Each structure stands twice: as structure tokens, then as C-alpha cells.
Amino acid sequence: MLKLKDGSSIAKIGQGTWKMGENPNSRESEIKALKKGLELGMTLIDTAEMYGDGRTESLIGEAITEYPRQKLYLVSKVYPFHAGKGKIFDSCDASLKRLGTDYLDMYLLHWRGNIPLSETVACLEELVKRGKIRRWGVSNFDLSDMEELLTVQNGENCAINQVLYHLGSRGIEYDLLPWQQEKGIPVMAYCPLAQAGNLKCALKNSTGLEEIAQKHGATIYQVLLSFVLANENVVAIPKASKASHVKDNYEAVKIILDEQDIKRLNMEFPPPKRKVPLDIE
Numbered sequence: 001m002l003k004l005k006d007g008s009s010i011a012k013i014g015q016g017t018w019k020m021g022e023n024p025n026s027r028e029s030e031i032k033a034l035k036k037g038l039e040l041g042m043t044l045i046d047t048a049e050m051y052g053d054g055r056t057e058s059l060i061g062e063a064i065t066e067y068p069r070q071k072l073y074l075v076s077k078v079y080p081f082h083a084g085k086g087k088i089f090d091s092c093d094a095s096l097k098r099l100g101t102d103y104l105d106m107y108l109l110h111w112r113g114n115i116p117l118s119e120t121v122a123c124l125e126e127l128v129k130r131g132k133i134r135r136w137g138v139s140n141f142d143l144s145d146m147e148e149l150l151t152v153q154n155g156e157n158c159a160i161n162q163v164l165y166h167l168g169s170r171g172i173e174y175d176l177l178p179w180q181q182e183k184g185i186p187v188m189a190y191c192p193l194a195q196a197g198n199l200k201c202a203l204k205n206s207t208g209l210e211e212i213a214q215k216h217g218a219t220i221y222q223v224l225l226s227f228v229l230a231n232e233n234v235v236a237i238p239k240a241s242k243a244s245h246v247k248d249n250y251e252a253v254k255i256i257l258d259e260q261d262i263k264r265l266n267m268e269f270p271p272p273k274r275k276v277p278l279d280i281e
């Protein structure tokens with residue numbers, strides 16, 4: 001678990017859901033995978049109104065029906081063009097309805113759009129007041145966006161920034177990650193298994209990564225996850241629509257990379273030495 005600014009806790013690892021719920025033929029196995037995650041204790045589920053035009057949230061709603069709500073940690077995201085006083089309240093209600101719940105644990109602005117941050121933040125604070133969401137955060141915000149956010153009234157209430165982060169895409173280590181650590185705002189790492197982002201092919205063909213995986217009796221995907229999770233200020237949300245993958249991801253939490261492993265990974269996939277623009281999916 002990791003502490004948020006408001007004193008609450010969030011799990012280090014959750015379940016991503018992008019592209020789930022889109023193909024009716026995969027529905028059964030996707031529900032099985034989500035339930036497997038819940039059974040293992042991976043109760044943080046990340047989704048968005050964008051995913052499958054709401055079908056992903058509906059799939060999650062079906063997977064969680066028999067699970068006690070207070071044990072779940074549901075994160076959803078609002079489209080930037082819905083993140084103003086005209087649409088956000090309906091958007092949030094629609095997400096709640098599809099998920100079959102009456103509150104979200106976290107609501108994120110999916111990426112920055114044209115609606116002023118001050119208006120979005122005021123609406124998110126209103127949603128907290130109405131009890132529709134417990135807290136809010138942002139996604140795909142680079143350092144300058146985060147700095148601007150903190151100048152807006154109540155901007156400091158931002159709980160998390162969800163960004164692309166994996167071994168082959170380490171730009172945030174230069175500035176965003178240390179800045180967020182200093183401000184007490186964790187990073188939620190998306191694409192932690194390098195489904196997208198820089199160097200994704202290089203990762204899958206890396207002998208160094210393969211050897212470290214063998215040393216730990218793990219897969220390279222588990223090593224990728226343990227790399228991201230090694231940072232105390234990072235939460236990861238790998239997506240797995242196969243139950244066996246969910247189990248592997250859960251078990252990756254136990255892998256502790258040693259100094260030698262990190263040295264080797266740093267040689268092959270060096271940390272940034274200068275500012276790198278935020279990688280996005």
C-alpha cells in the first residue's frame with residue numbers, strides 16, 4: 001500500500017482494463033480474469049468512460065456484482081471535453097451507473113483539453129462534496145501541466161497523476177517523478193508491461209532482461225512490473241485479460257530486484273540525463 005496526501009491508502013498494484021469488454025467473444029474470459037484479480041486481492045480497477053465507449057465499465061460492473069463495494073477501489077476517467085460544468089456531472093453519473101456503484105474511489109481527468117483547469121478542478125471538488133467521488137487526479141500531465149495545476153484553487157488536492165511508465169520509457173524519472181514525490185503525489189504507471197511507449201520491441205528482445213528473469217525464476221513481464229513497483233511512489237495497473245497473466249502480475253510484487261539487476265538494466269535502458277517529453281499512448 002502507498003499513502004495518498006489525504007491520508008488514505010492505495011494499493012501498489014491494480015488491474016488495467018483498456019480494450020476489455022470490446023469483443024463479446026472474450027467477455028467470459030475477461031470477467032474471469034478480473035474476478036481472479038479480486039480473489040488475489042487486486043481490488044484496484046482502472047477504467048475510463050472512453051474504454052469501449054462505456055462497454056468496459058459495464059463489463060467491470062458485471063465482474064464486481066458479488067464483491068463487497070467497500071473492498072473495491074474503482075478508478076475511472078472523464079474525457080477532457082466532458083470535464084467542465086456542462087457535462088462532467090452526467091459523465092460521472094453514467095460511469096457510476098455502468099459500474100453499478102454510487103461512488104468512485106478516484107476520478108481522473110484523462111488528458112488535458114481546452115476546458116480551463118480551474119473549471120475542471122471546481123467540478124471535481126463539487127463531485128467530492130456530492131459524495132460521487134472520494135478523490136480526484138489527472139492523467140498524461142507533464143511537469144509544466146502539474147505545476148500549473150497547483151496554481152489553481154484546490155489544485156493541491158490532486159491525488160495522483162497517471163502516466164505511461166516502464167523500463168523502456170523512463171523520461172519521468174528525470175523531473176516529473178521526483179517532483180511528484182516531493183509534492184506527495186504518487187504516479188500511477190500505465191503500460192507498465194510496455195504495451196506501448198518507447199523501446200517496447202527492444203525490451204521484448206533484451207537478453208539482459210531475459211537473464212534477470214531467469215535468475216528470479218520469473219518472466220520478463222514480471223521483471224518489468226517489479227522494476228516499476230520498485231519505486232516507492234509508483235502504483236502500477238497492468239492489464240491482463242487472461243487469468244494466468246493476472247496471477248503472474250500479482251506474484252511479481254514479491255520479486256525484489258537487487259543492485260546488480262538494477263545496474264544491468266540501467267546499462268541497457270539508461271535513465272534519462274535530460275528532459276524528455278512525456279511519452280503517451
Ligand SMILES: NC(=O)c1ccc[n+]([C@@H]2O[C@H](COP(=O)([O-])OP(=O)(O)OC[C@H]3O[C@@H](n4cnc5c(N)ncnc54)[C@H](OP(=O)(O)O)[C@@H]3O)[C@@H](O)[C@H]2O)c1
Nearest residue numbers: 016017018190191192193194195221238239240241242245
Ligand atoms: N491514462 C491513459 O491515457 C492510459 C493509456 C493507456 C493505458 N491506460 C491504463 O493502463 C492499463 C495498462 O496499460 P495497457 O493495457 O495499455 O498495457 P500493459 O498493461 O503494459 O500491457 C497489456 C498487455 O500485456 C499482456 N500481459 C498482461 N500481463 C501479462 C503477463 N503477466 N505476461 C505476459 N503478458 C501479459 C496483456 O495480455 P492479455 O490481455 O492477453 O492478458 C496485454 O496484451 C490500461 O489497461 C488502462 O487501464 C491508461
